[in-house]
Amino acid sequence: MDATSPILLFDSGVGGLTVLDELRKVLPDAPVIYAADVAGLPYGTKSEAEVAARVAGLLGRMAERYQPRLICIACNTASTIALGMVRDVLETPIVGTVPAIKPAAALTKTGVFGLLGTEATMRQRYVDDLEHAFAVGKRLLRHGANGLVPLAEAKLRGERVRIDDVADSAKGLMLQAHGSDIDTIVLACTHFPLLEQELREAFGQGVEFVHGAQGIARRIAHLTEGQPFARSTGDCAITTGALANFERLAPAFAERGIDRLERF
Template identity: 40%
Template sequence: MIAQPFSHPRILVFDSGVGGLSILQAITNRVPGCERFYLSDNAAFPYGTKTEAELIARVTEVMDYAIARIQPDLLVIACNTASTLALPVIRSRFSLPVVGVVPAIKPAAQFSRSRVIGLLATPATVVRPYTRQLIADYAADSTVISVGSSELVWLAEQKLRGETVSDEAIRAVLEPFYQHPAMAQMDTLVLACTHFPLLAEEISRQLGASVTLIDSGDAIARRVQSLLPQLSPDASTALPEHQAFFTKSTAEVEQLRPALARFGLPQTAILDIPLAVC
């Protein structure tokens, strides 16, 4: 736990794209008194296509630069892919608390009554040994229908840029669930990528009210809260300023400004991190 009496602890939420905004929102709801920074490594987006060695090297490279520049008190790696691979390296490299994100299989297994659980993740997360171990540890008595999609990541990015996401596109991503013989009994769906909760409304519209969507947002926010000191108003301290950072200036970043403002990030800046690994 952070020992110093910070008036406004500085939290850095990191992802390759904008999916981590779903985690940031959960943290904002639970710990509103913090100074919040969001970093998207859009220069190397998406992480799901990288080899394990490339990804670990890239995350380490970005964190070296960003932590020195932003000086957060706590870091959240809001990416399942990065968390399952790079988290041990980052924790060994820095002294600040580091919180990772993993698929919410345990709470889904606790919630499900039918014992048929859907897992919607990126293709890399679906096949990763870490995910299989979570299923073995917490959902061994359940049927887990796993579907991998990279398309949903892009659709979430498009939605935040103000573009229309069609029902047909969402339905096409979910089609493998409908083809599974146990689909009629599925009562829980794990959104195992931080991008996917940004499309929760569209996904629920396709699956119906009988399927409950579960993600990691609230669990991560509770963990962040437990690592921070008790916050109390301090009239002598200026109100925190929240900011979003990107690693590459693009037209898409400009299109994201309205959405970032809705997430409480009115300011944006570019961190010019050399692309030695991408």
Template identity: 40%
Template sequence: MNPSILIFDSGVGGLSILQEIRQRLPGADLHYLMDNAFFPYGVKADDVLVQRIVDVCSAAVADVRPDLLVVACNTASTLALHALRNVLTVPVVGVVPAIKVAAGLTSSGHIGLLATPATVNRPYTDRLVEDFAAHCTVHRFGSAELVLWAETFLNTGTVDAKLTPHLQRWIDQQPQMLHVVLGCTHFPLLRDALEQRWPQIQWIDSGAAIARRVETLLAGRGLEARHGILNCRWTGADDGAQGALRFLQALGTVQQASVLSVGNPIQQPSAV
């Protein structure tokens, strides 16, 4: 039997992680969950977020019964991994900014961290820098706008024209910064646009590392020759999930798509 993996994010950002897992483990059954009813996470209080994340993930785990949960959201991972591991019996994999990777690649000693304002300022991020990039100068840029623009891009296929002026001054001020960590899982969805505008920079995310970690945890689980199934759950309005559904349909057939009610998680699937 194929292993089942639940991949959770506040919105569409976790699809960048799902795509990496799909590429590495094409036989795994993947269930995507987006908490679009509570999006965006970056403007909510930490204690409110922790409770919300635990409630939503607990409801989804009871519904899907996965072998493993991937918290494919930097905000959720830095806040709620401990709480989730306390209440769930399945393994929980989180995602953190790939600061260690960037620090190992730079020859200039300068790296960038592009993340949400909350992530760039969290003590968790400070500890990552102290542990893995103490020899580097880390230039941080907090952007809530990129999260919204990534959501818009997935829904419309259009990159917001304000992307270039939004980042250009920061990049111009750090000419030695040739490696930039994408510290939010939404941001790799804009990778093509970032690479086209700033080809001198290597944009680094955690997707491949998370996929390898998942593969390690599922070692010994047989994968059938067929492609694993794809399912999608969301917590808000259906129209907020259409971009995610189109993304998943490009990877394979989506068998089920449904609203997840946190209070009553078992829902009948709707037509895709």
């Protein structure tokens, strides 16, 4: 294993930075390439066929160019739709991102918990299977909150995000039957933890939020255990969109040790 071979973190935008934050804690020396498919954003409004074809195609080309030791699809929508396909076509180890339904079902005291994600994630059979496996006897309420994705991206650019806008995008969860009994909410989009403070204000302090970034980081650490890590250059972030727009996020990337931003 080449010690400079990077871990590739892939997301539709900047939500995967929540995974990078946790990965830095367990593998601080690992070289990282952060890949944002900004040109394809948002995934939540696309068809399953569109997402699967786009993600598989991009990751195939990125794997060929950057030769990563491991790829993390740090996006719930892409993972629930395309994870199996990507694993079938690439030899590189792949770590996906799935909704943290299992820990949330164990955490809820009322027996009613919520799932916030994109509309595309909400309708996946993968989510149904997780509910049937881990939430027997519990009530899981789902809501597709596509509007939270651009709000999270705006916050990371340093723009002001109104609590009312966050609440409007997410309120469909609580307005359902038994919604007032929700005490735990799964943030099933890696963008959403960026808005956890605003979501706490919107839902109240009595609600716990659960997401999978820590578990994903631990899984990556486990799969790369014993491998050497070394950086030949600084870590890099790449975008499929306009570089000028991506550079508006430079301060957020710099906070995470990424100083090079490039167009893929």
